[in-house]
Amino acid sequence: MTVRTTRQGAVRGRALPDGVTSFLGIPYAAPPFGDLRFRAPAPPEPWTGVRDATAYGPTPPHAPYAPPFDALIPDDVAEGEECLNLNIWTPDPERGAGLPVMVWLHGGAFTNGAGSVSAYDGGAFARDGVVCVTLNYRLGADGFLRLPGRPDNRGLLDQIAALRWIQENIDAFGGDPERVTVFGESAGAMSIGVLLTDPAARGLFRRAILQSGACHHFLRPASAELVTARLAAQLGIDPTPEAFAAVPLPELLPAQAELRGELNARPDPALWGEAALNMMPFEPVAPGLALPGPDCGIDLLIGSNREEYRLFLVPTGRLDLVPAATLDALTAAYGLDPAEALPVYAAARPGATPGELLDAVATDWFYRMPAVRLAEAVPGSYLYEFSWRSPRFDGALGACHALELPFVFDRLQDPAYAPLLGADPPQALADALHGAWVSFAKTGDPGWQSYEPATRTAMDFTMPGPAQVSDPRAHERRLWDDMR
Structure with missing residues (x-):
């Protein structure tokens, strides 16, 4: 049986080899557009009937990698507003219960990547008795640009919303919400480095695997504001959320790529602050380095x-x-x-x-x-x-x-x-x-x-x-x- 019931409604998955079932493109938050642009994620709308979950959903807006990395690093770009979604691979959900859960946070310098990349297919984890979840989170300006009157680190808030959704729903897929491991690489691992000390993430995972990233990659507010000012100047707009929201995505996304190119070509701390060393204009905003203590419980x-x-x-x-x-x-x-x-x-x-x-x-x-x-x-x-x-x-x-x-x-x-x-x-x-x-x-x-x-x-x-x-x-x- 491939139908499972979440708090928002029922979803139909697909049976795969090795006793694995996948459920793809399930929304964990509302589309982050219109009145929700540059705001904290809102709960997804419930649905009636059985929602098809046999194909990946849209990805948050982002430009492809620039050459030569476009040929080396897996990525996926799929248009659509319902982009805050996740994917689940599970051993037979009828027989499995109380299984460990692994939640993947992809890398991509906070500007690229998606949970729908075939390279992140979680079938091998499910084959080996683990419920595997991959997810999308907002990237670039939508996820990490510092804006007046809007919450910082909206991409991290998306990750937290997804982890809360998992706490509320993963038992329907055979997973144990008390046995969640988050794992991520590069920007995904750097995200986990912030989540380890974020009170809003407390209790949402028990273990963490950080691949090629930890707690040292962030921008202090002053550096983040320099990045905002540079992008606004490049676009010829005021550095406000309303002005950025008015820029069509076909203009905003290339401008973000050009911004990183400018940073790499001219890494002057007077222009970029700490981003001149990190070489990433979009990173989590934090007041300083925060390492978890010995009693962090993770x-x-x-x-x-x-x-x-x-x-x-x-x-x-x-x-x-x-x-x-x-x-x-x-x-x-x-x-x-x-x-x-x-x-x-x-x-x-x-x-x-x-x-x-x-x-x-x-x-x-x-x-x-x-x-x-x-x-x-x-x-x-x-x-x-x-x-x-x-x-x-x-x-x-x-x-x-x-x-x-x-x-x-x-x-x-x-x-x-x-x-x-x-x-x-x-x-x-x-x-x-x-x-x-x-x-x-x-x-x-x-x-x-x-x-x-x-x-x-x-x-x-x-x-x-x-x-x-x-x-x-x-x-x-x-x-x-x-x-x-």
Whole structure:
């Protein structure tokens, strides 16, 4: 039977192989347009009869990725106002009950991505006894632009609304609302980093997995207001919600993309504030860094990829073009003394070019050190690193940003991932990584020792097989004490 009843009405799903049933495009909030534009999400309208839930719904408005990332990172753009929707994959809902639930928050720099991307199909999780949910949230200006008289972080408010919907309805799909794990990558993980300390999210999830993002990515109000002013000036409007709402989406979306291009071309702190380092004009707005305390009550699994920043250096051709002066300047901007830090990085990478050293430094600043700081803040957390290297771009792509995703979702054969993975990715590594995520959702234990100050144990996911390591690259980690 593929009909289940939510508080808004009944939905009809589709039976899939492996005893899995999917329910797609279910609205968890009202369409965020008209009078609801730039406001907190409102409850969805109920419906009568049985709603068809066999096809994905619309996505929040966003422009496609710019080249070359449009060919490397999965995304989906589907027009329609009912875009605040979610998708569920569950073991046979007639027989399943009290199952763990995993809720996916996609990445995309807070400007791209969708829960409907085939790469995020949750069938493998349901096959393994977990109810998997993916969702959309507002992006770009609609989700994260700071506007007078409107709530900040509307995209995060959407995520919270979806988690509340799950609390109220997931038992109808065999899930246990007391066993919810949120997991996300990049902007999705950065979102979770904010939700960990947000009182509005308390009690909505029990565990969290943060992939390539943690608590350090946000904009203070003054920086967010600089971004608002720049976008308004670009559009020739006043920086008010009414003025932004009057801009047609075919004009607003390209302007957002151009704004990020301008930021990347001219990362002047006088123009952008903190966004000049983060390189993302749309981020959660927060007064400062907030790390959860040891009594936060959330089980945490946190990590990053060994060579994250190569995704932004290799496909663009920048890896071989970085001059030593730029490496020095960026290292200093991140807070390190180049004369002290760069010899430490170079010692572990004989013959490395300035671009390769920039990858190592930027990867630590953006991704690895925020993960370490969060693990230090919450005793009993688990830390991982993904270091399997892609053969793409003659091997230069390495263990780049987003490369772990097909292994997490156990979807190595999805064509959407082929540009990142190359030929013959190791299924054994997908079995290990996906299996660890499932184990953590079910038990709170992914299968290795937790991260403690004395040992700093992490799991290195690589081939020929994952292995526990103690304090990886300790000399480089120590450089960031009191810096990041």
